[in-house]
Every structure is written in C-alpha cells, then in structure tokens.
Amino acid sequence: MVTSIHTPSATKRASKTPAIELKRQVSMSSTRKELEDEVLFLRSQNKLLKSALGAIKDTATAKLSKTYELVWYARNRTRFPTHDASKWLDHSKEHKSDIEKLRSIDGDFYHGFNSGVLAASRMFREHADLDFGSMQEAAFAHKEKIEDSKSSFPDLSVNEFPAVRGQRN
Secondary structure, eight states: OOOOOOSHHHHHHHHTSOHHHHHHHHOOOOSHHHHHHHHHHHHHHHHHHHHHHHHHHHHHHHHHHHHHHHHHHHHHTTTSTTSHHHHHHHHOTTTHHHHHHHHSTTHHHHHHHHHHHHHHHHHHHHHHOOOOSSHHHHHHHHHHHHHHHHHHOSOOOOOSOOOOOOOOO
C-alpha cells in the first residue's frame, strides 16, 4: 500500500525535505509484502519517468539542432554568404521548405517562430538532463540547472557557425 503525501502542506514540506526524509514519509506500509509491492511500483514508475525524460531530452536536442541552423541562417545569411554553412543551408533538402518560408513575405513570423522553438528547446533539454548518481547531489545540481535555464530564457544566441552535415540528397 502506497500512502499519498500530495496534500498542499505535505507537498510544500516535501520540496524542502532531503530524499531520506521523503522515503520515510512515503513508506508507511506495514508488511514485508506491501513494502516489496511498493518497491516494485516505485521502480516501475522510476523506469517510466527516466524513459520520458530521455524522450524529452532527445526531442529537444533534435529541435534545437534544426532551429539553431534556421535562426543562424536568418541572422547571418547576408553576412556570410560564401561560408560553407550558408552554402550548405541554401542547398539542404532537409531545410528547403523552412528556408523558403524564411525568404517569404512572412519570413519575420517564421524567424520569430524558429527563435521561440530554439529557446524552448534549450530550456527543455536542460530541464530533462538528469544525472542519476547520488540522488541528493543530483537533486541539488538539477535544481540549480533549472534555475540557470529559467534565468537565461530565452537564450537565442547563435554565435557559432552551424556544423555542415553531409547532405541527404
């Protein structure tokens, strides 16, 4: 039997409580069988959450890569027209429709959209990046990482040239 602690006061206490104290608050089962069932449930839940965080991180990384290239192109295509990155993006089949949108009459809208996705992707990638070593250290480091990413949001910097990848013609 798993006892829920999701009352407003318990949730508030839990956010300030070390992991060992949380374990004591949650584990109120009385029999060995109930404890084993609770451990199995928590392990399954942990596996599912790790998988979900991994999917969020992978999706954010993929979106970040593409929108970085598009935002860089929109900002720098006239500054660096002969650079390999500009040439590659100009002829990339992967980016063809997005580049056409950036060159259209609605180009400012699409540049703004790509900038927003770039900023959100950076933030979500940081939020989903967890180290599952020492839980107490990981919890503190993750909380610090969350605060840093919130304070730098929206990070729209595109100061480096995009990596020129092999064309998928």
